[in-house]
Amino acid sequence: MVVLSKEGLLNILEGNRRLTLRVVEAFPEKELFHYTPAGKLRPFAEMVKEVMNIETGYMRGIALGIWEFPDSFAVISTKEELVSACEAIRDETRKLWEEMTEETLGVVEKDPFFGPSQSHFDRLQYALENEIHHRGQGYIYLRTLGIEPPEFFVR
Template identity: 80%
Template sequence: MVLKKDGLLEILEGNRRLTMRVVEAFPEEELFHYAPADKLRPFAEMIKEIMNIESAYIRGIALHVWDFQDSFAAISTKEDLISACVAIREDTRKLWQEVTEETLEVIEKDPFFGPLQSHFSRLQYGLENEIHHRGQGYIYLRTLGIEPPEFFVRD
């Protein structure tokens, strides 16, 4: 079975629902300020990165507008972070209408990270980055004594 455009979106959506439950599990102070080791970032910073990548890639893929910037640096409350996540995903759903199966197969140099890759691969990278950071969020929650959400629940 080959993964189609709508199947990819559903995978992205299921993963985002789980990521948002991890965000919601954090107390606000720890979401923005806690890291279990000096070289690690607070989970909110990872979520901002996830949103920046999603926004940059979906606009580039759907509209051919390639612009990567930190659009969420000023966010400092849990409520604003969650609202921004919802807004970015709403934008993705709207722009998804512009994406075709053929668009996902286009291979070109990545304007942000360099190598040749397909648009599908870009979205896969974004998903893998989200999963990686969500896993860090699980560890952070456990070190805080907070039970993270069940991993297998995606709805």
């Protein structure tokens, strides 16, 4: 019995990305790249770059068997570049998505980036949870800046 189809998962990923981009857009540009409410935290832009690196690494690994985890977005320094990169990565994900089957998502392998064996579906679930976690941090950052974050329920 399939509880969540491949297309259902993509729809969830898409809705979450739209919301993450709305959070990015809510930030003033300087604060997006430099603001943290406490010393050891990263600026929200750095978290978004991590989300994109994980998406790129997992999607290319699952669809093409190319397991690389480069920091492809380190040089991004403007909101426009960040939004554009997010959209480009998601476009690539949509293309690679066509290369995968639901059976592919069920394949269990050792994770080349983070260690334990898991299914490709579980990897994508981790990537989604990581994005949600960091987006939640973005909401807090916005509130500490006195900015009302986007409505959570609008995807």
